[in-house]
Amino acid sequence: MSTDGLLKALNDSQRYLDVVHKPHLGKSEAEWLIETTVSNFAKYYNSGFIEYRKSVAEAGDFASVEWTGSGATFRDVQGREFIDCLGGFGIFNLGWSHPKVVGAVQAQLQKSPLPTQELLDPLRGMLAHLLAEITPGDIQYSFFVGSGTEAVEGAMKLAKLYTRKSGFIAAVRGFHGKTTGSLALTGKAVFRRPAMPLHNNIYHVPYGDADAVEQQLKIAREVGNDIAAVVMEPIQGEAGAIVPPDDFWPRLRQLCDEYEVLLIADEVQTGMGRTGKLWGVNHWDVAPDIITSAKALGGGVMPIGAFMATPKIWSVFNSNPFIHTSTTGGNPLACAAAIAAINVTLEEGLSEQAAEKGDYFITKLREIASRHSDIYTDITGKGLLIGQHFVNDDIGYEIASGLFKRGVLISGTLNNSRVIRIEPPLVITREEIDTILNRLEDTIQGLHTSVSAPIVGGGETNIVVA
Known part of the structure; x- marks a missing residue:
């Protein structure tokens, strides 16, 4: 890192900031930005x-x-x-x-964009309260992160802490993220194989096949593979908008109760109204034990994810509030966007x-x-x-x-x-x-x-x- 290199970075950053502040670009400026973007992706990103x-x-x-x-x-x-x-x-x-979401973020930006990490930031509490009001069943507590894969990772960790078991059942062709924990659940070899070995004690079954889930739970009980949770998307997104049979989610709920494992609904893509219900599981009137959200939760303005659960399950977090933390997860700007996103989703039907x-x-x-x-x-x-x-x-x-x-x-x-x-x-x-x-x-x-x-x-x- 030379002095010349730092001077170039200073000049380049100023030119990039000039672009950020311009509402419109002229023809030559636009062509420069296109060529620069392609070059930057090819040389410095991917x-x-x-x-x-x-x-x-x-x-x-x-x-x-x-x-x-x-x-x-x-x-x-x-x-x-x-x-x-x-x-x-x-x-x-x-x-x-959306102007209501943008306005909420702009208003919060004028006050405090990030939390102190020591005082209580009000917007985090507000958003958690709203999510308790709109999530199915007895889900009450929330933790906020920056993305969907982090939400799934948190849900997995919470399930393991509560059940004191390590195993998970997921679906073939399911998608839950690409960090190593959530990647272990993801059911596509093209993503998994290059990063193997991943989290062990993971079992994949055909999506929509409740009999296969039951068989896996029976085998796990017989051979001692302790299962913490069954993790499924209400409707598979990455696999191509695959809708399961109508008895699938009700049977998952019944099987999880019978075998004393948790049911996790990964609503990162299906949540916030995407499928015609506020939550995908609402199509079948099923209440999961843990639910994840992200993507649309930020209103298309800020990145935010969340995993949520019932008070009984959340007790393992309440007894040690520092067992799972995030420096920037649930920051005031993201929470402001999510509060506005919930408001708009409900207000506009x-x-x-x-x-x-x-x-x-x-x-x-x-x-x-x-x-x-x-x-x-x-x-x-x-x-x-x-x-x-x-x-x-x-x-x-x-x-x-x-x-x-x-x-x-x-x-x-x-x-x-x-x-x-x-x-x-x-x-x-x-x-x-x-x-x-x-x-x-x-x-x-x-x-x-x-x-x-x-x-x-x-x-x-x-x-x-x-």
Whole structure:
């Protein structure tokens, strides 16, 4: 680290701050920012993002670098407008820059952005109180962190402390995070294998198969593999908006009671109205012992996660309040955003909006899929957590990139596009949904690429989409 290097950092940081303070950029400034962003990602962050992000690969002369947004639309730094059908994988339930959330954070910023760590910060108590009012069953206490994976880690630790057991049962293709504890629960080899060995005494079963959970609990009891908790997503998100059978969650509750293990609902993605209910488990009137939240909890403005539990389970934290701490988790800015997010979600009836708009969206998508059964295999989901299932990755990627060219941002990368999630802000309008559907039809009609798709009985068949 030379003096020249520090001087360059000083000058670069000032130039970056100048960009932060500018509401708009001129043409040359925007082009400089795009080129700088691509270079910085490639050299200093992760070059793989440049290869796998369609927003870079499919944008034409200049990569699409996000800049600002409102509601369910956003604009890149060059002013190109997109309908957001991705929603940050569940962050933007309230849309981009909801004024009530932004206003709450700005107001708190003028007072105290971070806690003293010694005095009692009021917003943390306020948010915990609100969560006790809106969570299912007897859940009452909360701990706040900065992300979903931290929330899952905390839930695992709490379960182990309370039960004095170490094992967990999770689902194949489930997703709970990528830090080492939550990664042990995640049911995808592509994420797990490179980091092995992980937390031991973890058992995976097919999602939605309550009999498999019961069998695993029986075996664990017989051989002495002490199970602390069963951990499941109410609806699997990463796997493609997979909805379990209606008896699955009620049976999980019954089995956990019978075998004296805890039931953890990972609501990081499904919570805060995404599936048409405030919490995913509300679809089946099930109360878990521990519940996690993140993503939309920050109102699309601040990162915050939480894990919550009943007083009985939380007693192990109350008896030693320093057994689990976080320097910045639950800071006043994040709590202000979450308080506002809860208020907006309830005030604007966003759960109900998600249910109504989701029913419409899914019905229309199934009509499209039935007309194009050569490329679709299924449409799944509840509310505005929807999965489009394609015959292979090639078709999925062509759909995603084609929609992006037509001004619709949707999930889909070069390495995993067979299932593409539709996860727009819950404030998306019916007109915007219809626009997406029209552009989807146009994308399908515009495909002229021959791809190979597996057929029943083995072998391959060439499908030409015209």
